[in-house]
Amino acid sequence: MATPIYTIRCTKNERIANAVYDITFTKPDGFTFAPGQFLMFDVPLVSNPSDIQPRAYSIASHPSEPELRLVVRLKPGGRASEWVEKMLTAGMDVVVKGPMGLFHLHADASKDILFVCTGAGIAPFRPMMRQAIELWPDRRIDLLHGVSVHEDLFWQEEMGAIVAAHPHAHVHYALSRPTEEWSGLRGRVQEVLPTIITDIAHRNIYVCGNPDMTKELKALCLQQWGVPKEDFHMEGYV
Numbered sequence: 201m202a203t204p205i206y207t208i209r210c211t212k213n214e215r216i217a218n219a220v221y222d223i224t225f226t227k228p229d230g231f232t233f234a235p236g237q238f239l240m241f242d243v244p245l246v247s248n249p250s251d252i253q254p255r256a257y258s259i260a261s262h263p264s265e266p267e268l269r270l271v272v273r274l275k276p277g278g279r280a281s282e283w284v285e286k287m288l289t290a291g292m293d294v295v296v297k298g299p300m301g302l303f304h305l306h307a308d309a310s311k312d313i314l315f316v317c318t319g320a321g322i323a324p325f326r327p328m329m330r331q332a333i334e335l336w337p338d339r340r341i342d343l344l345h346g347v348s349v350h351e352d353l354f355w356q357e358e359m360g361a362i363v364a365a366h367p368h369a370h371v372h373y374a375l376s377r378p379t380e381e382w383s384g385l386r387g388r389v390q391e392v393l394p395t396i397i398t399d400i401a402h403r404n405i406y407v408c409g410n411p412d413m414t415k416e417l418k419a420l421c422l423q424q425w426g427v428p429k430e431d432f433h434m435e436g437y438v
């Protein structure tokens with residue numbers, strides 16, 4: 201069956217951190233998706249809007265929320281990055297295809313959950329974290345979010361609110377280039393992970409973010425830390 205195409209309307213486009221934008225859109229009637237899936241956007245070239253190319257963005261809202269939400273981290277000189285920064289405003293209609301993708305929670309797993317992400321890679325984990333808590337209130341769930349500097353961090357309050365009522369859910373933040381004032385975790389997520397999670401081999405693991413990180417973490421998990429292949433799931437933001 202062909203993937204459905206929708207026209208959705210931007211209702212907010214707000215810069216929330218260093219080069220990071222939180223964007224909401226109307227949700228078409230009857231639109232359903234699984235937490236972890238993404239939408240393919242028709243993205244015009246700012247200097248020539250009739251030139252359109254597709255770009256993928258994870259859905260950062262939970263299916264129960266009334267709007268569709270994205271978080272986009274700009275890439276210097278990128279087509280969609282320029283569109284988000286200079287053109288996309290509330291009231292603008294956008295064409296999307298979806299939902300797409302096979303990155304989602306694996307319901308048969310009986311293990312504790314580990315989410316690892318960098319930058320905007322936290323997008324699918326906002327709804328997946330909520331879903332995991334709803335499905336398995338007794339399992340331990342950890343999310344490690346890595347960024348470069350303090351100014352890159354976002355959604356700390358939101359993620360804090362999601363885990364607040366759940367004694368087994370935890371969010372950790374790591375900076376790879378922290379200043380002296382930063383009292384939290386230091387280093388890339390690949391380095392930090394084994395220092396905070398002692399049972400990596402027994403977790404159901406979901407990784408999302410830049411492709412170098414996802415590949416490196418996959419190699420570490422499967423080849424060094426003893427994670428079974430079927431317990432490792434990743435989405436690289438190529």
Ligand SMILES: Cc1cc2nc3c(=O)[nH]c(=O)nc-3n(C[C@H](O)[C@H](O)[C@H](O)COP(=O)(O)OP(=O)(O)OC[C@H]3O[C@@H](n4cnc5c(N)ncnc54)[C@H](O)[C@@H]3O)c2cc1C
Binds near residue numbers: 255256301320324435
């Ligand atoms: C399944 C999936 C989900 C995703 N979800 C998200 C998400 O939720 N949030 C998010 O922020 N991103 C997400 N991404 C990444 C996103 O799709 C885009 O790749 C990203 O936003 C960059 O797009 P862009 O058009 O701005 O950059 P592009 O135009 O694709 O360019 C990327 C970089 O390459 C450089 N470049 C382009 N052309 C050339 C060239 N010819 N020579 C040299 N350099 C060049 C650009 O300057 C830029 O720095 C996702 C990707 C996938 C696959």
